[in-house]
Amino acid sequence: MKRRSLFLNSSATLGFIFLYAPIIALIIYSFNASKLVTVWGGWSLKWYVSLFNNDQIIDAALLSVKIAFISATAAVVLGTMAGFALSRLGPFRGKMIFSGWVTAPLVMPEVITGLSLLLLFVAMEGMFGWPSGRGASTIIIAHVTFCMAYVAVIVQARLSSMDESLEEAAMDLGAKPLHLFFLVTLPLISPAIISGWLLAFTLSLDDLVIASFVSGPGNSTLPMVIFSKVRLGVSPEVNALATLMILIVAIGVGLGMWQLRRQEKLLAQPEN
Amino acid sequence: MSGKPPVQAGPTVAAVDAITQGLAKYNFFRRVSWGRLAVIAVPMLWLAVFFFVPFLVVFKISLAETAIAIPPYTALLEWVGDMEEAYVTLKLNLGNYLYLLDDVFYLDAYLSSIKIAGISTFCTLLVAFPIAYLMARSNGSTRALLLALVILPFWTSFLLRVYAWMGILKKNGLVNDILMGLGIVDEPLTMLQTDFAVYLGIVYTYLPFMVLPLYSALEKLDMTLLEAAEDLGSRPVTSFFLITLPLSLPGIVAGCLLVFIPAVGEFVIPALLGSPDTLMIGRVLWDEFFLNRDWPMASAVAIMMLIILVLPIMLIRNSQGKEESA
Amino acid sequence: MTSAVTEMQPTTPAQQEIPVWKQEGAEPFLQIQGVTKKFGEFTAVDNVSLDIYKNELFCLLGGSGSGKSTLLRMLAGFENPTSGRILIDGVDMSGVEPWKRPVNMMFQSYALFPHLSVADNVAFGLKREGVARAEIKQRVGEMLEMVQLGHLGRRKPSQLSGGQRQRVALARALVKRPKLLLLDEPLGALDKKLREETQFELMNIQEELGVTFVVVTHDQEEAMTLATRIGVMNHGVIVQTDEPHDVYEYPSSRFVAEFIGSVNLFEGKVIEDKPDSVRIKSKEAGSTLFINHGISCSPDQIVHVAVRPEKIRLSHENPGQSDNCLSGVIEDIAYMGSLSLFRVKLASGKEVRITQPNFDRRIGERFTWDDKVFLHWDEESSVVLTS
Numbered sequence: 001m002k003r004r005s006l007f008l009n010s011s012a013t014l015g016f017i018f019l020y021a022p023i024i025a026l027i028i029y030s031f032n033a034s035k036l037v038t039v040w041g042g043w044s045l046k047w048y049v050s051l052f053n054n055d056q057i058i059d060a061a062l063l064s065v066k067i068a069f070i071s072a073t074a075a076v077v078l079g080t081m082a083g084f085a086l087s088r089l090g091p092f093r094g095k096m097i098f099s100g101w102v103t104a105p106l107v108m109p110e111v112i113t114g115l116s117l118l119l120l121f122v123a124m125e126g127m128f129g130w131p132s133g134r135g136a137s138t139i140i141i142a143h144v145t146f147c148m149a150y151v152a153v154i155v156q157a158r159l160s161s162m163d164e165s166l167e168e169a170a171m172d173l174g175a176k177p178l179h180l181f182f183l184v185t186l187p188l189i190s191p192a193i194i195s196g197w198l199l200a201f202t203l204s205l206d207d208l209v210i211a212s213f214v215s216g217p218g219n220s221t222l223p224m225v226i227f228s229k230v231r232l233g234v235s236p237e238v239n240a241l242a243t244l245m246i247l248i249v250a251i252g253v254g255l256g257m258w259q260l261r262r263q264e265k266l267l268a269q270p271e272n
Numbered sequence: 273m274s275g276k277p278p279v280q281a282g283p284t285v286a287a288v289d290a291i292t293q294g295l296a297k298y299n300f301f302r303r304v305s306w307g308r309l310a311v312i313a314v315p316m317l318w319l320a321v322f323f324f325v326p327f328l329v330v331f332k333i334s335l336a337e338t339a340i341a342i343p344p345y346t347a348l349l350e351w352v353g354d355m356e357e358a359y360v361t362l363k364l365n366l367g368n369y370l371y372l373l374d375d376v377f378y379l380d381a382y383l384s385s386i387k388i389a390g391i392s393t394f395c396t397l398l399v400a401f402p403i404a405y406l407m408a409r410s411n412g413s414t415r416a417l418l419l420a421l422v423i424l425p426f427w428t429s430f431l432l433r434v435y436a437w438m439g440i441l442k443k444n445g446l447v448n449d450i451l452m453g454l455g456i457v458d459e460p461l462t463m464l465q466t467d468f469a470v471y472l473g474i475v476y477t478y479l480p481f482m483v484l485p486l487y488s489a490l491e492k493l494d495m496t497l498l499e500a501a502e503d504l505g506s507r508p509v510t511s512f513f514l515i516t517l518p519l520s521l522p523g524i525v526a527g528c529l530l531v532f533i534p535a536v537g538e539f540v541i542p543a544l545l546g547s548p549d550t551l552m553i554g555r556v557l558w559d560e561f562f563l564n565r566d567w568p569m570a571s572a573v574a575i576m577m578l579i580i581l582v583l584p585i586m587l588i589r590n591s592q593g594k595e596e597s598a
Numbered sequence: 599m600t601s602a603v604t605e606m607q608p609t610t611p612a613q614q615e616i617p618v619w620k621q622e623g624a625e626p627f628l629q630i631q632g633v634t635k636k637f638g639e640f641t642a643v644d645n646v647s648l649d650i651y652k653n654e655l656f657c658l659l660g661g662s663g664s665g666k667s668t669l670l671r672m673l674a675g676f677e678n679p680t681s682g683r684i685l686i687d688g689v690d691m692s693g694v695e696p697w698k699r700p701v702n703m704m705f706q707s708y709a710l711f712p713h714l715s716v717a718d719n720v721a722f723g724l725k726r727e728g729v730a731r732a733e734i735k736q737r738v739g740e741m742l743e744m745v746q747l748g749h750l751g752r753r754k755p756s757q758l759s760g761g762q763r764q765r766v767a768l769a770r771a772l773v774k775r776p777k778l779l780l781l782d783e784p785l786g787a788l789d790k791k792l793r794e795e796t797q798f799e800l801m802n803i804q805e806e807l808g809v810t811f812v813v814v815t816h817d818q819e820e821a822m823t824l825a826t827r828i829g830v831m832n833h834g835v836i837v838q839t840d841e842p843h844d845v846y847e848y849p850s851s852r853f854v855a856e857f858i859g860s861v862n863l864f865e866g867k868v869i870e871d872k873p874d875s876v877r878i879k880s881k882e883a884g885s886t887l888f889i890n891h892g893i894s895c896s897p898d899q900i901v902h903v904a905v906r907p908e909k910i911r912l913s914h915e916n917p918g919q920s921d922n923c924l925s926g927v928i929e930d931i932a933y934m935g936s937l938s939l940f941r942v943k944l945a946s947g948k949e950v951r952i953t954q955p956n957f958d959r960r961i962g963e964r965f966t967w968d969d970k971v972f973l974h975w976d977e978e979s980s981v982v983l984t985s
Contacts, residue, residue, distance in 0.1 A: 208430075
């Protein structure tokens with residue numbers, strides 16, 4: 001028993017080291033003064049300075065944040081509807097297909113999603129004249145499509161773990177369906193919606209492959225710029241950028257999780 | 273009901289039934305209402321247009337011929353063209369698929385993708401299991417902390433996490449520095465731009481996808497079962513293989529599929545960590561599209577990839593369905 | 599609230615003399631008429647008809663899957679009957695949405711909204727009705743005082759104990775002054791001691807407010823204490839509707855007799871059938887059994903005689919009565935505190951259960967294992983069951 005625990009603990013610890021060592025190394029090297037990235041040349045912030053002077057990166061970052069914000073918001077609306085339809089509206093025609101469409105984007109290889117959406121946009125432009133050209137709007141559509149799947153799955157899981165008699169109680173007390181949704185269901189699934197939004201935001205911010213397919217000229221998102229830089233080798237500026245992004249995400253997610261946990265505790269259905 | 277005579281006093285049971293049935297339906301319809309319809313229809317329509325129809329378009333274009341035009345493929349069917357012509361074009365352009373099957377390059381790419389995805393999925397399972405097991409067996413706050421530690425990297429950029437390995441695996445990177453500094457090796461090892469780096473990259477980036485389903489399966493595992501097994505004389509290793517493993521099988525299957533499917537089509541990892549010879553189908557598709565600008569061929573590659581992945585995708589749908597009904 | 603109380607005044611004395619459900623031409627408040635509910639092939643509720651009167655505390659008693667909860671959910675409007683109809687206060691409820699029914703429900707899980715405070719939970723229904731803010735505040739306050747939670751209005755449900763949550767659920771359901779209150783296993787989640795206290799509280803509140811209660815429960819004791827009448831359900835059918843006393847003393851079928859309390863059943867044949875009495879010969883009992891009420895049955899019909907364990911007397915000496923007197927050997931004694939349970943084996947092999955008040959530390963006849971004993975009971979103590 002003891003020996004097994006030792007084995008278990010050490011292998012799990014190694015696993016965690018495996019997870020975090022690359023990130024930590026990346027962060028440390030971002031403060032490296034040397035241009036040779038991996039040759040240590042003392043501490044320095046100069047790559048951060050040059051990062052903020054790089055207009056290409058700044059523009060791409062702004063574009064990415066804008067796209068991520070819009071995509072995440074739209075994905076939350078559509079994904080919540082989809083999750084709600086799947087878990088609360090009973091059987092309807094085409095439910096099987098619908099739930100297939102909702103879950104398939106989660107595992108679909110990005111190259112396929114990207115290519116298929118691009119070809120759709122091209123075909124639509126040929127047939128209806130819309131969307132004329134490709135750019136932020138086509139990226140947003142693509143991101144909404146795969147992000148809403150994540151939101152739907154999270155919302156659906158939350159709803160199915162929720163006591164349905166809460167909604168019946170609201171109905172019983174005179175709440176019409178719309179009131180019921182906004183006064184009871186929505187507040188109760190809000191943790192799922194918040195984490196769905198955060199997830200959609202980061203997924204959109206992070207997407208390289210799909211955006212590469214569906215973006216137009218002059219609409220490079222941050223991952224596209226990073227990829228083109230990185231393809232040629234390790235770049236100290238990217239290290240600095242990565243550190244910043246990791247920091248922001250760590251703080252954001254940390255805060256979000258803390259807040260969610262508090263909310264969860266409050267919303268917890270007490271055990272009798 | 274309109275055909276029936278109006279119900280007089282003292283209606284028969286059947287008539288009462290008919291009326292209440294009618295009312296029940298009316299009630300149901302109202303509860304269905306436009307709101308319900310919209311909640312179903314809006315996301316469904318969105319997915320139909322932007323998820324399902326694109327595959328039809330891909331399939332259609334995979335049957336077209338490449339052309340120097342905008343868009344760079346021939347029309348499959350002229351909208352006013354007669355049937356005969358359509359028939360001719362259709363036949364001609366199965367050529368993309370014939371070429372796909374004919375050229376060993378593509379076949380190799382598919383096989384090598386499956387091999388790389390398979391091996392890395394297995395390695396991911398090996399790395400993930402102890403983590404998930406430890407999480408499932410630890411209590412309250414430790415568990416929450418470990419869970420957060422597993423999920424946190426998932427939130428950080430995938431691209432940057434792959435990139436982080438470039439700095440580590442390089443010829444003059446961290447690992448080689450350490451190994452040489454310790455005197456274990458004299459020459460720097462070539463690790464970047466090898467299949468090994470691709471395996472590593474996949475294991476690393478997809479680890480949370482494996483840990484989470486495993487954890488949720490192991491968490492449900494009643495620990496008294498293991499105690500019962502031990503009480504009945506089974507050694508820990510035996511009870512692991514006889515109890516823990518079979519009962520966590522749904523989690524193992526789900527986790528493996530969640531890693532395997534996207535890994536087959538992976539592009540970023542082979543592009544950044546693999547050698548130019550690392551054949552993976554996602555990369556082939558990318559190159560067909562962006563370098564060769566052969567859209568029909570890229571489409572055919574995508575359709576073939578879908579055909580390969582259809583089975584695992586169906587499997588994952590099934591395993592999810594089971595979990596829901598359980 | 600005051601109006602409900604004054605309304606009650608004239609009915610109370612009448613109720614004590616003849617219960618309203620026995621009065622000729624009394625207008626039922628809730629009418630369930632031939633209601634059937636099918637889920638696919640499964641019939642959950644099978645052609646149930648039932649009248650419930652104003653101010654009743656009616657218990658639907660049955661095991662799990664008996665259809666009692668489905669019936670309750672149809673009253674609330676969460677399910678629509680497959681056929682039949684439900685009238686509340688003379689109004690047909692077919693097609694009336696749950697949020698429009700003059701009915702409120704207290705859920706088994708209480709279903710308190712975890713994101714709202716206790717006061718907001720109670721106010722929820724009033725706000726939907728569009729009641730003025732000042733009135734909401736006043737009514738919520740009154741209601742919370744009534745359930746003794748006036749000081750906890752600002753707490754969240756997760757900060758309450760089980761008993762407190764139960765009372766919030768009750769307050770929330772009552773504050774809208776429903777004509778009909780539905781309670782789904784209202785005491786099921788409470789521990790035994792709390793349950794007893796709450797039972798009486800519930801009855802007091804019901805009497806005070808004059809609301810008609812329909813309670814679903816699987817707990818026969820709960821039904822016995824609470825109910826004005828009990829409807830026993832089995833396989834989607836109401837098998838007996840009667841006052842608690844009658845359900846216990848005069849079960850109409852073997853199912854009811856066995857479901858409520860414990861009972862000894864003796865199979866036998868009618869040998870003497872008079873309008874006001876029957877005599878039955880039972881091989882199992884090894885005696886003739888005489889019952890002082892008439893039954894409708896065909897001659898030679900196989901019937902069952904039901905005797906409750908506590909109606910049977912135990913003695914060492916032959917009491918000398920020719921009917922209702924069996925003999926056997928004590929097989930087993932279980933000491934249960936206030937009672938002792940005896941298992942006596944008859945010559946036929948049949949085992950009979952008898953309960954006797956605890957005689958320990960008191961003067962009286964004592965019984966022990968393997969004693970040969972006589973079992974006897976009065977002619978009005980048993981019931982003949984033909985089904």
